[in-house]
Amino acid sequence: MDESKTKYILDEKDMPTAWYNIQADLPEPLPPLLHPVTKEPTILPPPLFVEELNKQEFSKERWIDIPEEVQSIYRQWRPTTLFRAHRLEKALDTPAKIYYKFEDSSPAGSHKPNTAVAQAYYNKKAGVKRIATETGAGQWGSALAMACMYFGLELKVYMVRISYQQKPYRRNLMEIWGAKCVASPSPDTKIGQKFYAENPNHPGSLGMAISEAVEDAATHDDTRYALGSVLNHVLMHQTVIGLETKKLMEKMGIYPDIIVGCVGGGSNAGGMFLPFVKDKIQGKKKNLRLICVEPTGSPSITKGLLAYDYGDVAGMAPIAFMHTLGHNFIPAPLHAGGLRYHGMSPIISHLVKLGYLEAKAVPQLATFESGFQFARTEGYISAPETNHAIRVAIDEALKCKQEGKSKTILLAHSGHGHFDMSAYDAYLAGKLEDFEYPEAKIKEALSQLPQIPGK
Numbered sequence: 001m002d003e004s005k006t007k008y009i010l011d012e013k014d015m016p017t018a019w020y021n022i023q024a025d026l027p028e029p030l031p032p033l034l035h036p037v038t039k040e041p042t043i044l045p046p047p048l049f050v051e052e053l054n055k056q057e058f059s060k061e062r063w064i065d066i067p068e069e070v071q072s073i074y075r076q077w078r079p080t081t082l083f084r085a086h087r088l089e090k091a092l093d094t095p096a097k098i099y100y101k102f103e104d105s106s107p108a109g110s111h112k113p114n115t116a117v118a119q120a121y122y123n124k125k126a127g128v129k130r131i132a133t134e135t136g137a138g139q140w141g142s143a144l145a146m147a148c149m150y151f152g153l154e155l156k157v158y159m160v161r162i163s164y165q166q167k168p169y170r171r172n173l174m175e176i177w178g179a180k181c182v183a184s185p186s187p188d189t190k191i192g193q194k195f196y197a198e199n200p201n202h203p204g205s206l207g208m209a210i211s212e213a214v215e216d217a218a219t220h221d222d223t224r225y226a227l228g229s230v231l232n233h234v235l236m237h238q239t240v241i242g243l244e245t246k247k248l249m250e251k252m253g254i255y256p257d258i259i260v261g262c263v264g265g266g267s268n269a270g271g272m273f274l275p276f277v278k279d280k281i282q283g284k285k286k287n288l289r290l291i292c293v294e295p296t297g298s299p300s301i302t303k304g305l306l307a308y309d310y311g312d313v314a315g316m317a318p319i320a321f322m323h324t325l326g327h328n329f330i331p332a333p334l335h336a337g338g339l340r341y342h343g344m345s346p347i348i349s350h351l352v353k354l355g356y357l358e359a360k361a362v363p364q365l366a367t368f369e370s371g372f373q374f375a376r377t378e379g380y381i382s383a384p385e386t387n388h389a390i391r392v393a394i395d396e397a398l399k400c401k402q403e404g405k406s407k408t409i410l411l412a413h414s415g416h417g418h419f420d421m422s423a424y425d426a427y428l429a430g431k432l433e434d435f436e437y438p439e440a441k442i443k444e445a446l447s448q449l450p451q452i453p454g455k
């Protein structure tokens with residue numbers, strides 16, 4: 001292997017033609033999803049999701065073909081580049097080899113279009129005319145706006161108000177691609193009106209915005225709902241990240257010792273991890289470490305409960321078995337808007353429980369220090385979410401230095417930070433705060449969990 005080489009890119013003809021479904025290989029199946037009212041096992045509510053996505057959600061087939069229409073849009077930016085972080089390694093003076101898979105190069109600037117395009121395609125194919133969704137930092141809203149543009153679908157986005165105010169340019173992206181975007185809680189839905197009437201400047205939360213989008217889809221015949229993370233089919237669509245990386249590394253004759261990804265709902269980390277988790281489950285790579293990184297201000301895996309909880313504030317969404325801070329959790333105003341969700345992907349939670357994944361929480365300021373070091377070595381300015389993964393990759397590389405070990409560290413680089421300048425501005429001005437999750441809140445969360453008979 002040429003150690004001076006910096007970029008590794010698969011040929012278009014070597015792109016994955018099927019998504020990998022981890023459910024085929026889980027040693028224990030996922031706990032069932034429960035209906036919010038009956039508390040009985042359920043599917044994703046059919047008025048909200050088209051049949052094909054529901055099928056994928058519960059499928060046990062190992063490989064699901066990527067439709068040619070989706071592959072053709074993927075080719076606008078995929079395969080994405082795998083970088084060797086030579087300059088960061090040098091600055092850290094570490095014997096570790098750091099690689100990062102770069103999802104920043106999609107038109108929306110993150111990994112989210114990988115599932116947005118697939119979801120828009122299946123909705124279009126089922127005759128749906130309009131989609132309603134929520135967005136935290138605006139990454140999902142813009143990714144879905146782009147995807148709906150390709151397929152000629154209408155889109156309404158409920159954007160968490162604090163992000164709507166902090167990130168006006170994300171809204172512009174959505175509008176350029178033809179979507180309608182409102183601040184949530186909004187006066188446009190019943191659940192939104194309730195919070196909006198109390199406080200028209202309510203900062204909102206992802207759970208609240210989800211409730212608004214769900215209500216919108218449930219009350220319009222031609223409309224379906226789309227979720228940018230958390231769900232099984234979303235993580236499956238994201239496996240193109242890990243599949244490309246694995247194939248590239250095979251060609252390079254290497255295999256990672258440590259893989260790091262930030263987790264909000266778990267989709268970019270899941271997309272990178274799952275094809276590698278397969279090797280761990282099959283006992284081929286017992287020592288591989290996979291690390292989920294979350295903020296100390298919204299630490300669902302490291303401080304939350306592994307329990308059945310609602311996916312949204314209103315208690316209208318199905319109940320999932322996952323790590324949760326309680327569905328009424330209102331997170332600190334972290335700049336990493338994509339990491340502020342109260343819950344976690346059931347697949348990620350399940351794999352943590354089974355011991356295949358580790359989790360770490362890092363404070364906001366430390367993540368920006370690392371993102372800054374990344375920008376001043378590699379050049380790329382990363383999303384605040386991505387900075388969480390960078391922090392832990394750097395920590396692990398420094399550990400390698402102490403131990404004199406040359407490990408291969410792979411980082412899921414989920415997106416760029418070009419629309420997060422207000423966050424970098426706060427960092428540069430020395431005004432960035434750290435947030436700790438108050439332990440006392442866990443009791444409060446516990447008391448709010450849905451009661452499941454027999455559980």
Ligand SMILES: *Cc1c(COP(=O)(O)O)cnc(C)c1O
Nearest residue numbers: 139229264265266267268338415
């Ligand atoms: C949305 C987002 C995340 C967090 O979501 P996951 O589903 O956990 O991946 C992380 N990084 C970026 C750049 C995002 O846009």
